[in-house]
Amino acid sequence: MTVISVPMDYNAEDLYVDLRPIVGQGLFLKCEGFNFAGSIKLKAAREMVEAAERKGVLKPGSILVESSSGNLGVALSILAASKGYGFLCVTDARCNLSARRFMEAMGSQVHIIAEPAANGGLLGARIAHVQALCASDDRYVWLNQYTNVNNWKAHYRTTAPAIAHHFPRLDVLFIGAGTTGTLMGCARYFRERHRQVKVVAVDSVGSVTFGGEPGRRMIPGLGTSVRPGLLDESFVDEVVRVEEADTIRACHRLARRGFLFGGSTGTVVSGATEWLARHEAHDYTAVAIAPDLGERYLDTIYQTNWLHALYGEEVLSPDILAADVRTA
Known part of the structure; x- marks a missing residue:
């Protein structure tokens, strides 16, 4: 039995979803949304x-x-x-x-x-x-989350060690890039202690975090229009950029198997599965961090009128979803 007196004292640190039956790739999703704030x-x-x-x-x-x-x-x-x-x-x-x-x-x-x-x-x-x-x-x-070193220290102290404990033979870790606090904390930890782990940052198309031209981004969470002060690219092995339409499709594929995740998680899952397929990483031990759950996106990502108005009626067409499943 768990008894707490303040809401900050509860966080499900050790919950993972095996995504292979859904995405067709060996990928474990670390769920960080099961606390009173609903996110990492x-x-x-x-x-x-x-x-x-x-x-x-x-x-x-x-x-x-x-x-x-x-x-x-x-x-x-x-x-x-x-x-x-x-x-x-x-x-x-x-x-x-x-x-x-x-x-x-x-x-x-x-x-x-x-x-x-x-x-x-x-x-x-x-x-x-x-x-x-x-x-x-x-x-x-x-507090300035964009430059505050305690942002990344939180994940250096908690998130990364928890992953290392459960996956001592981890090959690749996928982390979404927003303020880059989670990314920098985990990347620093694994660089210091487990150098064999490849850290792949997942960003949204239209974000300027890793350079490039700014573009329209309608899904809150990952990506920035100002380069984060916390970012040190020397700790990042590779960057994957995800279109918002692919974020939406990933979210709906997960939801159709009973897992309602948020936009940041959809972006990370889409980027991770694309990277694993491109590298033919069939024998890799791979983990992706799911920052959020999906309840706060019911009026956007999971709302048909919102989707069609911004991304067109084809964004969730049966042909596209079927192609995604065949690719997986």
Whole structure:
């Protein structure tokens, strides 16, 4: 029996799904969404908040403020409610409505940025708004997930060792790239301790994280319009970029087998299966990290009208899904 007194104390660290029957590749999916925040972001949020408390930056009366596309905001709203801080999340219209309502239910405020910055897009505009808030009132405390080393330290300390424990002969690890906290924490850990493990970053097409031209991205989570300050590409062996239509198809393939995952997870699974097929890695031991679950995407990725309006009616056509299954 597990008994907790604060919501941060529960996280299902050791749950994996064997995806071979679904995707036709040897791939284990580490599920990080089974906690009260519904995503892997609870780990980074806790590490950053507790580090700020130890330094005396966070104190009674402080108001946390953070730019987030959704999941970190949800995690911080839980921590703020549990610890008695205020919280204000700065996001944009891509943030799922359910995530915004979740944060408000926790007593948090949500500011939605509508106009992108000339340089940096919506993310740049969100960060500028956070900076303006902090300049206006010294009660605001910005943890800054994009540059805060405790973001990656959370995964260096927890996520990576847990994977290494269960897969001592791991060949390749697939990690989605958003702020790159999960990516950098795990990559640093395996580079130091298990150099044989290949770390493959999975990014969204249209993201500038690893260079390239910015493009339309409608699914929140992975990808950025501003290169993350935490990123050190020397720790990354390879990068795979995934089109959003392929993210959607991966999510629906999983859902049709009873697994409802979020957009970030769909991107990682799509990138991982493509990489494994391209490398004919039939004998590899491969793990992918699933950052989120799918309930917050019911009005978007799993909503037919939303999909057809943005990606066309063919995005989930029977022919395309059948081809995906044959390829797998």
